[in-house]
Amino acid sequence: MGSHPNTLPSPTTPAGREGLHRLLTAPDHAVIALDFDGTLAPIVADPDRARAHEGAVPALRSLGPLVRSVAVITGRPAPVAVRNGGFAGVPGLEHLVVLGHYGAERWDARTGTLTAPDPHPGVAAVRAELPAVLDSAGVRQGAWIEEKGHAVAVHTRRADDPQAAFDALRTPLAALASRHGLIVEPGRMVLELRPPGMDKGVALTRYLKETDAAAVLYAGDDLGDIPAFAAVEKLRSGGFPGLLVCSGSTEVTELAERSDLVVDGPAGVVALLASLAAAIRTP
Numbered sequence: 001m002g003s004h005p006n007t008l009p010s011p012t013t014p015a016g017r018e019g020l021h022r023l024l025t026a027p028d029h030a031v032i033a034l035d036f037d038g039t040l041a042p043i044v045a046d047p048d049r050a051r052a053h054e055g056a057v058p059a060l061r062s063l064g065p066l067v068r069s070v071a072v073i074t075g076r077p078a079p080v081a082v083r084n085g086g087f088a089g090v091p092g093l094e095h096l097v098v099l100g101h102y103g104a105e106r107w108d109a110r111t112g113t114l115t116a117p118d119p120h121p122g123v124a125a126v127r128a129e130l131p132a133v134l135d136s137a138g139v140r141q142g143a144w145i146e147e148k149g150h151a152v153a154v155h156t157r158r159a160d161d162p163q164a165a166f167d168a169l170r171t172p173l174a175a176l177a178s179r180h181g182l183i184v185e186p187g188r189m190v191l192e193l194r195p196p197g198m199d200k201g202v203a204l205t206r207y208l209k210e211t212d213a214a215a216v217l218y219a220g221d222d223l224g225d226i227p228a229f230a231a232v233e234k235l236r237s238g239g240f241p242g243l244l245v246c247s248g249s250t251e252v253t254e255l256a257e258r259s260d261l262v263v264d265g266p267a268g269v270v271a272l273l274a275s276l277a278a279a280i281r282t283p
Contacts, residue, residue, distance in 0.1 A: 007275040009261055011243060015236050016260020019243035022215040027067045027280045029214035033204055033228070034269070036074040036081050038221035039247040042266050043188065045157050047076075047146055052085040053266040059273035061092035066280045069211050072098045073200045075185070075192060075224055077149045078105040078114055088112065101150040102194070102224075103203025119150050120195040122180030127152050133172050139165040151194035162189045187222045201227030208235070217276075219245035219269050220255065229258050245272065 011017045023030045034040055041050045064070045074081045078100025082088050087096060087109060096109040105116040127145075130152065134140040142159025145152065154173065156165035166189055177184045177193045185192040185199075200220070208216055216235070218228050232242040246259035247269050256262050263272055 007271070008279050009263070009272070009275075011260035013260045015241075016243050019215060019217065019236070019241045019260065022241035023067075023217055023243060023276065024279055026214060029212075030067045031069050031071060031208055031211055031213040031216045032063060032067055032273070032276075033071045033073055033207070033216060033218045035200070035220035035222070035225050035228075035247070036072055036076060036085065038188070038266070039219050039225075039269055040072065040266055041084060043221075046144075047155065050084050053270050055270040055274070056266070057086055057090060057093070059270045059277070060096060061090065062277040063273050063280075064093060064095035066277060067095065068213050069207075070096045071204075071207055072096070073103065073203050073207075073228065074098070074100055075102055075148070075151065075153075075187075075194075075200075076100055078107040078116070082107050097207070099203045099207065101148070102198035102200055103206065104150050104195075104198050116150075120182070122177075122182045122195065123150060123152060123193070125180045126176055126182060126193050129176060130154070133176050134169070137168045137172050139168055143169065146190075148192070148194075150198075151192055153190050153192040155190045157189040166191065185224055187224055192224075199227040200225060201229075201231035204228045205231045205235075215241045217243040217245060219247055219263075219272075221247035221265075222255070225255060226258075229255065233258070245269065 011020055037050055040056045041052045044050050078098045081098050094110045098107040107114045134143050142165045144155045144158055156162045159165035173191050174184045182193045183196045218232050229244055236242050244259045246256045246262045248262050248264050
């Protein structure tokens with residue numbers, strides 16, 4: 001760790017420093033878990049156009065073989081994250097797993113296989129009613145509906161006043177979700193309607209148990225990442241080392257306040273991953 005003082009930042013908390021120390025000294029027992037949008041890929045107005053930072057795949061190829069596993073945990077369908085990340089068929093990414101729909105879907109780079117459950121029936125019902133709800137809220141022109149298979153999301157970033165549109169939709173979308181047995185997950189100018197029991201904290205905890213990990217780094221940028229932060233905080237209270245990284249967002253201050261390390265968006269995350277790989281290789 002001392003060989004890379006200029007490239008490997010120091011966590012601001014004792015728990016974070018302990019987490020980093022364990023990652024560096026026992027990497028083969030560590031899981032690197034990462035959100036996708038805003039963490040590996042810059043946020044863009046059209047989510048379909050989101051692509052991983054150009055340095056993400058090289059950094060993951062460098063770090064992946066040195067650790068127990070790398071998991072991308074995202075609210076997107078796993079195949080979409082795989083496509084937008086450029087993860088498929090890349091030599092050296094065999095240690096990568098993509099947990100899509102908050103862990104409901106799973107894509108394994110080693111085999112290229114996808115496993116997914118049947119969609120919740122409430123998702124189809126919500127999808128059918130959404131246009132009328134948006135019309136009633138007066139934001140039909142400014143809102144954009146993203147089909148996510150096991151969930152559906154309404155984005156307001158393209159609206160003339162994104163925050164006003166977001167605020168106008170919170171109550172009617174919560175009522176719509178409740179009628180069909182779903183919940184609403186708010187994010188950065190997006191409201192996602194999805195089945196309960198699906199969150200990144202549940203997905204992360206299960207994956208750490210499955211892989212018999214002994215340390216974790218989790219990096220995220222949005223409200224949907226808070227359950228994963230809470231899961232790591234709970235694990236740390238029981239002596240399980242973890243490092244919490246915020247992919248610097250001024251839109252979600254709670255995540256930055258709860259993190260051990262704040263980096264400058266996806267470029268900062270990529271630089272951190274590359275620095276970790278270099279530090280592990282040359283302790």
